[in-house]
Amino acid sequence: MSSIDKLVENTIREDIRAIASYHVPDARGYIKLDAMENPYALPEHLRADLGQRLADAALNRYPVPSYATLKAKICASLGVPAGYDVLLGNGSDELISIMATAVAQQGRRAVIMAPTPAFIMFSRSAQFAGADFVGVPVKADFSLDLDAMLAAIAQHQPALVFLAYPNNPTGNLFDAGAMEAIIGALGETGIAVVDEAYQPFARQSFMGRLPEFPNLVVMRTLSKLGLAGIRLGYLSGDAKLLEQFEKVRPPYNVNVLTQVAAEFALEHLDVLDQQAGLLNAERSRLAAELAALPGVEVFPSAANFISMRVPDGERTVAELRSKKVLIKNLSKMDKMLVNCIRVTVSTPEENTAFLNALKASL
Numbered sequence: 001m002s003s004i005d006k007l008v009e010n011t012i013r014e015d016i017r018a019i020a021s022y023h024v025p026d027a028r029g030y031i032k033l034d035a036m037e038n039p040y041a042l043p044e045h046l047r048a049d050l051g052q053r054l055a056d057a058a059l060n061r062y063p064v065p066s067y068a069t070l071k072a073k074i075c076a077s078l079g080v081p082a083g084y085d086v087l088l089g090n091g092s093d094e095l096i097s098i099m100a101t102a103v104a105q106q107g108r109r110a111v112i113m114a115p116t117p118a119f120i121m122f123s124r125s126a127q128f129a130g131a132d133f134v135g136v137p138v139k140a141d142f143s144l145d146l147d148a149m150l151a152a153i154a155q156h157q158p159a160l161v162f163l164a165y166p167n168n169p170t171g172n173l174f175d176a177g178a179m180e181a182i183i184g185a186l187g188e189t190g191i192a193v194v195d196e197a198y199q200p201f202a203r204q205s206f207m208g209r210l211p212e213f214p215n216l217v218v219m220r221t222l223s224k225l226g227l228a229g230i231r232l233g234y235l236s237g238d239a240k241l242l243e244q245f246e247k248v249r250p251p252y253n254v255n256v257l258t259q260v261a262a263e264f265a266l267e268h269l270d271v272l273d274q275q276a277g278l279l280n281a282e283r284s285r286l287a288a289e290l291a292a293l294p295g296v297e298v299f300p301s302a303a304n305f306i307s308m309r310v311p312d313g314e315r316t317v318a319e320l321r322s323k324k325v326l327i328k329n330l331s332k333m334d335k336m337l338v339n340c341i342r343v344t345v346s347t348p349e350e351n352t353a354f355l356n357a358l359k360a361s362l
C-alpha cells in the first residue's frame with residue numbers, strides 16, 4: 001500500500017471510504033432532463049436589471065449574517081405564516097445536513113427516518129452526522145404505509161422524520177391525513193420535516209399549518225422553481241427550533257450574489273410562477289402521451305418530473321443517452337423501482353424530443 005493510501009486509511013472514516021461519490025454526469029451537448037431544472041431563463045429585460053443589481057453588490061464585504069432583508073421578502077411572498085421566521089441554507093441540502101447534525105447525538109446515536117424510496121440526501125446526511133437512518137417502505141402504489149410508519153416510530157423513536165411532499169423520486173403527494181397522524185405520533189419526541197422542494201408545481205403545502213403543529217418544520221428551495229444555480233433553501237417552524245438549528249448554520253452560508261439574486265427573483269415571482277404553470281401544462285401533456293405508449297406504466301406526479309416503469313430501464317436510459325437525451329435511471333435506487341426511469345418536464349420541444357427518443361427505444 002502506498003503511503004498516501006495508508007494516510008487515507010488512517011484518517012478517513014471507514015463508512016466514508018466505503019461509499020461511492022455522488023455522480024453528476026457531464027451534460028454538455030445533451031438535452032438535460034435528469035435534474036428537475038427549470039428549462040426557462042429569465043426574460044431579457046429582467047436579466048439586464050439583475051445584472052445591474054449584481055454589479056452593485058458589495059462583494060468585498062461578508063454577507064450580513066442576519067439576512068434580514070431576504071428573510072423578510074421570503075416571509076412576505078412565499079406564504080410563511082405571520083409570526084414565523086425562516087432559516088436559510090446553501091440549498092435545502094444544507095438545511096437537511098444542519099438538522100441532521102443538530103439531532104445526531106443525544107446521549108445515543110439518533111434515528112432519522114423517512115418513507116423510502118426517498119431523496120438520497122436524507123440518508124446521506126444522517127450518515128455523515130453520525131445518526132442511524134431508518135427507511136420505511138411505501139406501499140406498492142407509492143402511498144405512505146401509515147401502520148408501518150407508526151410502528152417504526154414507536155420502535156425507533158426517531159428524532160427527525162423527513163416527508164417529501166411530493167416525494168422524489170416517485171412524484172406523488174402523500175395523503176395529508178396520514179402525514180398529520182405521523183406528525184401527531186412524533187409529538188414531543190420527534191421533529192417532522194415536510195420537504196416541499198416541488199411546492200411550486202404541487203401547489204399544496206403544510207406551510208400555512210405550522211401553527212397547528214409545534215414539532216413541524218417546512219423546508220423549501222428556489223432550485224426547482226428556476227434558480228438551481230444560486231443555491232438557496234429556506235426552512236420555517238417554531239422559533240425555538242429555528243434558534244437551535246441556527247447555531248449549526250455556518251454564519252455566512254448564503255453568499256452575497258445569491259442574496260441579491262434571490263431578492264430580485266422574489267420581486268418577480270410572477271414570472272417564475274408563470275413558468276411553473278407552463279411546466280405543469282406540459283406535465284399533463286407528457287403524462288397523457290406516455291400513458292398511451294405500450295409497455296410504459298406512468299406514475300402520477302405533482303412535481304416537475306414524471307417517473308415511469310419501462311420494460312428495460314437500463315437499456316432505455318442508455319439508448320436515450322446515445323440520442324443525446326439525459327434522464328435518470330432509478331432502477332438501482334430501490335427494489336421497488338426496478339426498471340423505473342425519471343424524466344424532468346421541460347419545454348414542449350425538449351419533451352417531444354424525449355418522447356420520440358423513448359418511442360424509438362421501446
Ligand SMILES: *Cc1c(COP(=O)(O)O)cnc(C)c1O
Pocket residue numbers: 036090091092093094119164167168195197220221222223228231232233
Ligand atoms: C431537489 C431536492 C432537494 C434539494 O434542493 P436544493 O435546494 O437544490 O439543495 C431537496 N429535497 C428534495 C425532495 C429534492 O428533490
